[in-house]
Amino acid sequence: MLIINCPYCGPRDQSEFSNGGEAHVKRPDGSKEIGDREWGEYVFIRANPKGLFYERWVHTHGCRKWFNCVRDTSTDEILVTYKLDEKKPNLNDFKSVVKTPSGEPEVGSGNFTVEK
């Protein structure tokens, strides 16, 4: 279980939070005409990288505020949390982060005990 640093309440247990999927996906303006493809991508398509990922969380059993974070999906480490109106951090700032716990391949997983 993770410790998540709510930007409003401070570090709390993961069980208080709910995940909200990819962050910084902009909802198209409903007043403008847009094509099926563009709208469909907004509704159905989300990134699912192994590694650094902008993600939304909500402090469901707490202040009920939504916020964003950068999470390494390979290690589950949450590197930074920030409020919705704050600028999104540059992923390059997190380059030094460990990619995979047991040196698994870039894609997929496996029990390969090799150097990380």
Add this chain to the structure above:
Amino acid sequence: MKSINLKENQFIQFHQKISFKFDGVKYFGYKGDTIASALLRNNINLVGRSFKYHRPRGIYTCGIEEPNALVQIISEYSEPNTRATIKKIYEGMEIESQNRWPSLENDFGRINNLFSPIFTAGFYYKTFMGPHKKFWKNLYEPLIRRAAGLGKPPKDFKGISNHIHHNVDVTIIGGGLNGLLAAKSFINSNYDVLLIDFEEQLGGIINNSNKISLIDNKEPKVWLKETIQEIEDSKNIKILKNTLVTTYNYINHLVAIEDRFVGSKPIEGKVNSTLHKIRTGHTILCNGHIERFLSFQNNDLPGIMLSSSFEKYMCRYGLAPSKEPVIFSNNSNSNSLVYSLIKAGLKPKAYIDSRSGEGIEPNLFDLIRKNDVPLYTNSQIKGAFGNKKIEKILVEDSSGALNEIKCDCLCLSGGINPDVHLFTQSKGLLDWDEKDLTYKPSKPFQPTITLGSASGQFNFDNLNSDVNEKLKTFKVKKLDVKLELNTNTKYHIEKLWEVSPQKKSLWAKSFIDLQNDVTTKDIRQAITEGFDRIEHLKRYTTNSMGTDQGKISSINALGIVSDLLDKKVNEVGTTIYRPPYAPLSFSAIAGRNCYEFYDPERKSPIHSWHLKNGAIFEDVGQWKRPWYFQINKDESMHDAVQRESKNVRENAGILDGSTLGKIEIKGEDALEFMNLIYTNSFTKMKQGSARYALMLGEDGMVKDDGIICKISDQHFIATTTTGGAATVLGCMEEYAQTEWPNLKVFMNSITEQYATFNISGPKTREIMKKAFPNINFSNEEFPFMTFQFHEFNGIPIRILRASFTGELGYEIYIPSNSAPKIWDNIQSVGKEFGLAPYGTEAMHLLRAEKGYIIVGQDTDGSITPIDLGLSWMIGKSKKDFLGKRSLTRSDTIRKDRKQLVGIIPSNKADKLEEGQHIILDKEIKSPVPMLGHITSCYYSSTLGHDFALAVIKNGHSMIGTKAYASTSSMITTGVDIVKPVFYDEDNKRLVS
């Protein structure tokens, strides 16, 4: 095996006798005894039958690594698979041996041992294949399950556990010598420290062996007592005893289980165990090492034991399991056993070492010579023999000659491993040490520090400086502790994994996993069959897959495999150690989240009235809702529902609708917000009016519905479905924060604050007039879909004229505390008009007659408002709302989408059922194209026949045609597809 009692010590009191029962026979032990030590005291060493071959098994170890001595504790909710080597006895304890029938001495299952040559690795996979799939499920599996296995699962679940959370800077796991040194460093520092030990007494090796002679020039036990006192006095260190760390998760999250009733019977209704959930900055692993065994023929016979375990029985329990054990070793760790035996006035029957003469420590040589112990160097045990116990061994000495030695006990040592389970659970990496022949922790993945033998440091000389060096990241004082040893200081081992048997025989067995009955032959066979990757081999042979996880044997298996494959052990790799370290009961994990706390029950303010008036409840989410009311015990559900619904149509009924979700929305931009959330437009709506509204997902599918009351442009109250309340509020909050943060709007759940009564039926107006005489309920003053605030006897109430039954109806919203009073009042004034309560089932029937949908029953997340024929509810002039754009996607405007229709049987006497498929042809000829299915179906006494709602492909244009409903047999029922409204199509009754 004849045991003798040695001296009393602080752990065991010979004057305090304790009686207990093993397999129905009464025995005595002493206070402080484990089941194993007490059984050994009574010269019992046959304690169970093995998993597969039902071979006799005894006590192999003196700790948590025990593979054999698993017992069922009858006096503790029949807890199975309890390790006899750690469970303490108490007065009146009842214990049973496992996996034997009819008795331990005469076990029928031992016949498996005769057939053992065919029960090799993969036996089940290869054998139980045919003749038909069903044979596995119905014949083989039940038979195998009966024959194999460990204890019997307990019938009841009674143990109570609680959970405690900790947040500390440092957690020290293991209160042995190194754990105490680490804790000593932290005394009175600024760190919050947790020191956890599995045993009741701290001290580890100091208590378990005679290895150490002096610490800081003091008797080890004296030093121990002083050190523990210092640690206990330190305000920043908390000690958890009888607590086993089972799990080391990400972000330094540890899970540990504390036994609250060590050496006494758990009291029913009291907390038996505590699950500690620990968050820590750093973890210091001082959890020591585990001794390995060795493989040779019949290395599982009762009377064979690990040598450090024998020593532990002597030091800890004042008990020598045998007066003259034979010792067989390939390393220096068993030296101290020789020392301990001689110190106790006993003598090993023989000392057999596979190491060459030069490898053996000089001081051990001296000790053995001085005491005339027969010594065999460069020698190996070819096999052990005996009937249900060890009687003799066969030793091949350095010259190759065979010697038979009669003995009643054999102590083994195959080397020691750091206990790396927790370290690898934390994702730390291991490295094979070619000199010490074991995997040792190399790179930690988390802030983990390993100390002492847990780090692979088997020598004592650098112990003090090692602790200082590894703890230098902390601002703590340096230690200066001096150790003196009774035996050698340097660990030395020579490779030996397995001794091949003297005679080749199909029945000769050298075990590599005692608990799962895996032999070295199985390992060879698996490799021959191509399962040479260690993870495959483990699963194919079930090696190290028992509850002991192969603690004393898994490294031996790697050694054997590496020799067979001619690879280095590092190349063979190790299997992943997974949590938990030792079995953890489900009751401990569940904690207090069981029984009434498993899932909270929510009850309406009228609940007690329902109970008194024959309500049968149904669960709607967490809510208990009256399903129907029985007027007497003989009334069937069908009769009750028909009576209730008929009464609503003819007189009036009252439904407790308090469980409906209620959300209050306020703020400058509330109107704009509501227009964005719901499909409907609220702009032109008058204040004081209400509207049935739909909420969609961004995919355009119906997610929830409800009635929206507009108090003003800045103030709305929305109702939601009972099950959807939390989701709808969550969705509103999400969009208010993430998409439209510019809107000034706030929302809050008021579900529990207000009770809701739905009264409907032709006589409702009369009842309402009488119940609330000061309110004008005429059509002009109180038209359909409007609401009014009133005060009744000082209670603020809101009345909404709306209906979910198709009859004239009102919904009354009352603060929950005052609700029972008003409910009772309505009941009494309604009596003369035939008012009766109705439940959710009658409500479903009534609404279905009107064709009103239930979100989640008639919709399933793939139905749009257009599919439901509710296009009129879409505010087409609105620029935007949730899911608007999706309603014109190519897929949503498809003509052949599933659409809501009504279904009635062509022959009115025919029955329909929910879930039936609607098909076009009377004859069933596969493949059968399915048009859709029935979503709601009821018998209506108003209509006099069954009717249904269904979603079927292109349904709207099929209205007026005929189709068929499939049944579970091959017969179909002819049906008419009709408009989804069966009653009062013009809504005359609604607005009457």
